[in-house]
Amino acid sequence: MSEEQGGSRLEALYAQFRALLDAEDKEGCVTFVLSHLEAGKLDIVELYEELLARGAREHRRANCDDSICIWEEHVRTSIIRTVLECCFPSLMKERRKRHGDKQHGNVLVVCPPEEYHELGARMAADFFTLCGFTVTFVGANTPQEDIVEAVGLLQPVYVGVSVTSPYSFVAARSTIQHLVDVRNRTGAMFRIPVGGDAFRHSPEMVEKLGADMLANSYADICALVGGVH
Numbered sequence: 737m738s739e740e741q742g743g744s745r746l747e748a749l750y751a752q753f754r755a756l757l758d759a760e761d762k763e764g765c766v767t768f769v770l771s772h773l774e775a776g777k778l779d780i781v782e783l784y785e786e787l788l789a790r791g792a793r794e795h796r797r798a799n800c801d802d803s804i805c806i807w808e809e810h811v812r813t814s815i816i817r818t819v820l821e822c823c824f825p826s827l828m829k830e831r832r833k834r835h836g837d838k839q840h841g842n843v844l845v846v847c848p849p850e851e852y853h854e855l856g857a858r859m860a861a862d863f864f865t866l867c868g869f870t871v872t873f874v875g876a877n878t879p880q881e882d883i884v885e886a887v888g889l890l891q892p893v894y895v896g897v898s899v900t901s902p903y904s905f906v907a908a909r910s911t912i913q914h915l916v917d918v919r920n921r922t923g924a925m926f927r928i929p930v931g932g933d934a935f936r937h938s939p940e941m942v943e944k945l946g947a948d949m950l951a952n953s954y955a956d957i958c959a960l961v962g963g964v965h
C-alpha cells in the first residue's frame with residue numbers, strides 16, 4: 737500500500753473512531769478497535785498514534801463554553817484508557833511475535849510529582865514493551881523518593897520521565913537530578929529519556945533538565961534503544 741493510501745485509510749478510521757469518542761460511546765470505541773485489530777486493518781502503533789493520541793489531543797468540548805472542560809477531559813481520557821487496557825493482549829502477542837521470550841532489560845516510566853497527565857507516559861511504556869523490554873509503568877504524580885526506591889529495586893536500563901505540562905518542568909528537573917545523583921553514586925548505567933507534549937515547543941528543556949535524550953514517538957523510542965525492535 738502506498739503512503740498516500742495508508743494515510744487516507746488511517747484518516748477514515750480516525751473519523752469513525754472520533755465519532756464514537758465524541759459521543760462518549762465507550763463500548764463502541766472498544767468494539768471498533770478490537771475488531772479492526774483482529775481483522776488486521778490496524779496495527780498497535782497506528783492505533784496508539786493515529787487514533788488514541790490524536791483523539792485525546794483533538795478534544796471537542798460539547799458541554800462547556802470554557803476553553804478547558806476538565807470533567808469532559810476526564811471522561812474522554814477514561815474511555816481511551818479502557819481501550820488501551822483492552823488491547824493489552826494484542827500488544828503482548830505482537831511483542832512475542834517480534835521478540836519471542838527475549839528480554840532486553842527493565843524499563844521504568846514515571847511522571848514527576850504534580851504531573852497528572854499520564855496517557856502519553858502509558859503509551860510510551862507500551863512502546864518500550866513492544867521493543868522487547870520488561871516495563872514498569874508507575875504513572876502520574878510520583879514522589880521522587882519513590883522513583884529512586886523503584887530504580888534501586890528494579891535496576892532498569894531506562895528510566896523514562898514524561899512531562900506534559902510546562903508547569904512540571906521544575907519537578908521534572910528535581911526528579912532527574914535525583915536520578916543522576918543515584919547513577920553517579922551507585923555506578924548504575926541507566927539512561928534517562930524524556931518525552932511528552934511539554935517538549936514540543938521547548939526542546940531546549942531536555943538538556944536544561946539534565947535528561948539524556950528526547951523521544952516522542954514509537955519511531956523515536958525504537959531509535960533510542962538501538963535497533964532492538
Ligand code: B12
Pocket residue numbers: 785788789790792793794795804806809810813845850851852853854855856857859860895896897898899900901902903929930931932933950951952953954957
Ligand atoms: C487529557 C488532558 C488532561 C487530563 C489528563 C488525564 C490523564 N489521566 O492523563 C486532565 C483533565 C487531568 C488534565 C489536567 C490539566 N491539564 Co490537561 N490536557 C489534556 C489534553 C486534552 C490531552 C493530553 C494527552 O493525553 N495527550 C495524548 C498523549 C498520548 O500525547 P503525548 O502526551 O504527547 O504522548 C506521546 C508522546 O509525547 C510520547 N511520550 C509521552 N510521554 C513520554 C515519556 C517518555 C519517556 C517517552 C520516551 C515518550 C513519551 O508518547 C506518546 C505517544 O506517542 C491536553 C490537550 C492537548 N492538545 O494536548 C491538555 C493540556 C496538556 N492540559 C493543559 C492544562 C493547562 C491542564 C491543567 C493545568 C488544567 C487545569 N486548569 O486544571 C491540568 C494540569 C494538571 C497537572 N498538574 O498535571 C494544557 C497544557 C498547556 C500549558 N502550556 O500549560 C493542555 C495543552 C491544554 C491546553 N491547550 O491548554 N489534562
